[in-house]
Amino acid sequence: MTLRLWPRSLIGQLVFAVAAMLFIAQAVNFAMLARGQRQQILAHGGGMAVARIIDAVERDRRGVAEADDSDRNRRERVQRLVISNEPTRPPPQAEAAPALAAYVAGLLDEADVRAERVDAWALPPRPHAQRTGFSSRTVVVSAKVGDRYYAVRSRIPTDGKRLQGFLLWQTLSLYLLLLVPILFIAWRAAAPLRDLTRAARGNPALRDTTPLVEAGPSDVRDLISAFNAYRARIAAMLADKDRMLGAVGHDLRTPLASLRVRVEQVEDARLRDKMIASIEEMTAMLADILALARAGSGTEAREAVRLDVLAGDVAADYREQGKDVSLAAVAAVTVQARPMLLRRALRNLIDNAVAYGLRARLSVKVADGEARLIVSDDGPGLAETQIEALMEPFARGEESRNRATGGAGLGLAIAREIAESEGGRLTLANRAGGGLDAVIALPVPE
Known part of the structure; x- marks a missing residue:
């Protein structure tokens, strides 16, 4: 048993086609927005990390001592930037973020900072941030430039839920705004077509049928009008046929009856019986032919x-x-x-x-x-x-x-x-x- 996806009716095909096209369009839209959001997140977290790393590397090249900075800058460095001669260890419960590492490496190359190795890790979101409705994650970016390791800690927003909710609401709105009018228009066109189909399947010889109401779009109304005219022509032709058959039947029965009366005067009984049988056979055959031609066109009421x-x-x-x-x-x-x-x-x-x-x-x-x-x-x-x-x-x-x-x-x-x-x-x-x-x-x- 095969699964039939394509509907047969006009309304079903129209709604299915529009719904499928809307779904494909929204899927492409979601993919593009999701990609843009990921790029934005990488730019937000990776750009900040690259700026801090480049600033620290330039300070080292100029020989600016860390102790010359103010206490405020020193506290900021302690929280966000760590410079060490040892490789940076990933924080506990952190997950590797290769996309962020590749993005940072590309930015460093564009800034002519030759990093031998770039690593990135992301920590789980904080629970209280999820309760407030704004979820973010802490990321750690480590770059080895020369003999030193520069580790920067920053925050990036999480992706997914807000974008998915927005696209879901947008898709539902589009379906309501587009499919409801399409359903109404398709129903307005399909209802008269169903009546036309039932009328066309009926017997064209029926004389007591009323013309179909011309409803729906102009194309459908023109079709119904043409069908009514076609059925009226058939009724007129059948009426002409009945009048012709009635005349033929009357004209044939009269000479047959007259011939029967004359045959009764034949003296030869054997010949008379054969002639009477032939006349009766002709009369019966005429009655059958007229009955076949008039079948369904009598005046008897249902x-x-x-x-x-x-x-x-x-x-x-x-x-x-x-x-x-x-x-x-x-x-x-x-x-x-x-x-x-x-x-x-x-x-x-x-x-x-x-x-x-x-x-x-x-x-x-x-x-x-x-x-x-x-x-x-x-x-x-x-x-x-x-x-x-x-x-x-x-x-x-x-x-x-x-x-x-x-x-x-x-x-x-x-x-x-x-x-x-x-x-x-x-x-x-x-x-x-x-x-x-x-x-x-x-x-x-x-």
Whole structure:
């Protein structure tokens, strides 16, 4: 399992990018300030030590005796400067300070004072200095110039806590000042985009949808406006298609009915029956084609439908006709749908199960936030390639074109269109042990 750091949403990516850039900028800022503070500390402690050492070396070169100084200077030398012919010993509990020693050696070289060896030590901070809020450390710098050792004791401020606290407060302030407005702007842009995504995933054939509210930045508003116009054009095209199909259906049904009346006058009974069967087949095929074309575009209103009650009523109707249709486990679940269309889709699936799978068993289940109306049969099942092909219009599992044995091949296509128009989907799956499950999955209202 890999760790995903880069978020997927617009808000997440924007906030993550800004937060990462702020963190990098503050890290660089901290490194530069910390380096500058260290240089300042070295200059404070090392510069004072170098000045005292150079002054003492110049006094020795001029032959100025220590005894000629005043008592005040003598006390200062006793406290801060020690000149000896023996190497300087580090104070107890002192730690070596190589950075300070290197800095002092460099300053001495710049002042043309040739020091054979430079050492530096730092003592721990005094406890009372930490309680007062100003922490400093005593440092001892020793330089060997010629045959003599010059040791200087001075004080330097400690680094770290004040700088870290300042940078922490600065970082939090920057995050609040930058991320809060960015979050607001990103949310203002992402909320309409989420509504647009949900609308785009919906069925474009639905006629009762209202236009999306144009909100957010100008670019997002333009996108929503274009989507509303696009959906309005689709609705207009579908309305034109319905009017055209209605006219075609009316124009075809009228001559078919007239032809049926004339066929009844044919004296040859065998010929008359064949002609009547052909007319009925044409009429049934026309009805199926019109049903497929108009699936999801009827005027029936959506209402609360109990799927367990619907499955029980349909199963009872088939049993009255002497067909093997039974109920299995049915869960009591209610969905928002158009009951007549849903009943038609269920009947199409049951007809296929009875025709190709010997019998049909109806069940209703609820899983993953959706209700599943399942029609199971005991037939041989289908190959995976057949499952996709049979969803298309005029595709038949039975190879002949006889409606008495295989229909027009529109039953599954109509059921799929109805399921999708209700916001769901139709799936076919082979069942372990034999048989096929046709499942209409519909969303369950929250």
